[in-house]
Every structure is written in C-alpha cells, then in structure tokens.
Amino acid sequence: xxxxxxxxxxxxxxxxxxxxxxxxxxxxxxxxxxxxxxxxxxxxxxxxxxxxxxxxxxxxxxxxxxxxxxxxxxxxxxxxxxxxxxxxxxxxxxxxxxxxxxxxxxxxxxxxxxx
Amino acid sequence: xxxxxxxxxxxxxxxxxxxxxxxxxxxxxxxxxxxxxxxxxxxxxxxxxxxxxxxxxxxxxxxxxxxxxxxxxxxxxxxxxxxxxxxxxxxxxxxxxxxxxxxxxxxxxxxx
Numbered sequence: 318x319x320x321x322x323x324x325x326x327x328x329x330x331x332x333x334x335x336x337x338x339x340x341x342x343x344x345x346x347x348x349x350x351x352x353x354x355x356x357x358x359x360x361x362x363x364x365x366x367x368x369x370x371x372x373x374x375x376x377x378x379x380x381x382x383x384x385x386x387x388x389x390x391x392x393x394x395x396x397x398x399x400x401x402x403x404x405x406x407x408x409x410x411x412x413x414x415x416x417x418x419x420x421x422x423x424x425x426x427x428x429x430x431x432x
Numbered sequence: 433x434x435x436x437x438x439x440x441x442x443x444x445x446x447x448x449x450x451x452x453x454x455x456x457x458x459x460x461x462x463x464x465x466x467x468x469x470x471x472x473x474x475x476x477x478x479x480x481x482x483x484x485x486x487x488x489x490x491x492x493x494x495x496x497x498x499x500x501x502x503x504x505x506x507x508x509x510x511x512x513x514x515x516x517x518x519x520x521x522x523x524x525x526x527x528x529x530x531x532x533x534x535x536x537x538x539x540x541x542x543x544x
Contacts, residue, residue: 321475333524349530351531351532358539359536359537360521360534360536361534362534363531363532363533366531392487394443410475410476414530419465419479420466420481421478422454422478422527423468423475423476424475424477426473426474428473
C-alpha cells in the first residue's frame with residue numbers, strides 16, 4: 318500500500334508556456350499532499366502543502382501565482398507551472414499522507430526542462 | 433527558522449562495514465524523524481522512522497537512535513552491501529505543521 322504516482326515523468330516545454338503535473342495516491346486517500354523541488358545533488362525543498370478542498374499553503378519565497386496548486390480530491394493534486402522560464406527547470410516531487418500526522422509517501426518525480 | 437543539519441555529506445565504506453549518518457535539528461518541538469533513501473533519478477523511499485517517545489528503533493540491518501536532549505538522531509546501517517549505495521536524507525517534523533524539514537543529504541558509497 319501507499320503508492321503515489323506522478324504524471325508526466327518528464328516534460329520539455331518552451332518558455333512562456335504552462336505545464337501541469339499530476340500527483341495521485343493510488344491505493345489510499347490523501348488528506349494532505351506536499352510539493353517539493355529538487356535541484357541536482359541537492360536536498361528536497363518544500364514548495365507548498367495542500368489539503369483537500371482548501372487553498373494550498375506556500376513556503377516563503379514560492380510564488381503562488383506562478384506555481385498553482387489544486388487538491389480537488391482525496392487522491393489527486395496538481396501543480397501548474399505558469400509562464401515557465403528556464404530557471405524553473407528542475408525535478409518536482411510530490412508526496413502524500415493519509416492524515417496530517419502520517420508518514421509522507423513520495424511520487425517518482427517529474428523532470429521539467431524549459432527551453 | 434527550523435533547520436536540520438546532516439553529516440557527513442559523502443561517506444564511503446567497504447562492503448560489510450557499518451555506516452553512520454548523523455542529523456541535528458533545531459526545533460525542540462519536532463517529534464517525528466523519518467529517514468529516506470533516494471537512488472539517482474528516483475523517488476525517496478522511507479527506510480525507517482522514529483517518534484520522539486522512543487529512543488531507538490531497529491529493522492534488520494538498519495537502526496535509528498534519537499537523543500531528544502541533544503536534539504540529534506542517527507542512522508546506522510550494519511553489514512553494508514553495494515545496493516545500499518544511494519543518497520540518504522533525514523527529516524524532522526512536528527505536530528501542528530507536519531511539514532518535513534529535510535537534511536542536506538548524505539551520499540553513501542559502498543565499495544565492493
């Protein structure tokens with residue numbers, strides 16, 4: 318149990334376009350989902366926390382209008398990178414937990430490359 | 433702000449030897465400490481975790497110890513194998529926010 322999927326696994330887009338990344342909990346209901354960004358050989362940096370049915374809570378320095386997060390159901394959260402720029406290129410990983418106190422289970426990540 | 437320091441950043445051990453990775457956290461309210469293993473280009477996988485009401489936890493070759501007074505916790509891997517080679521991340525979380533604050537990672541290389 319506790320399987321999390323992410324789609325797509327990789328995406329290449331042009332500057333100025335928007336990209337949507339999906340995170341799904343396949344065999345459990347996720348009250349809370351988290352979105353992270355990871356640069357090569359670096360740690361995971363939390364971008365935002367989303368709870369089903371409410372607005373996401375963004376970490377300091379993360380632009381909420383650029384990184385749109387929607388957690389419309391207990392099994393799906395989406396991250397949309399709007400007006401993407403090359404500096405947005407990164408590995409984006411989501412995680413999900415059954416309750417706010419539970420262990421986080423990570424998705425396989427999405428590698429975004431903005432040309 | 434909240435901070436988790438992790439040492440060493442890289443660690444090489446001979447196959448069969450033990451490996452120890454240490455983390456120190458700043459927020460005394462932290463009460464949950466998971467450890468994740470991440471292979472190149474893959475997702476972090478939970479390998480062991482410990483809560484603040486326990487001082488030590490063991491799962492086969494992996495153990496974690498927690499010293500709440502000193503605010504540090506350690507990962508111990510015994511009888512290391514080449515497949516243990518990966519990046520290991522510690523994290524700290526506290527009730528109320530449930531966010532993970534990750535350490536900077538340790539790249540473990542087990543030499544055959």
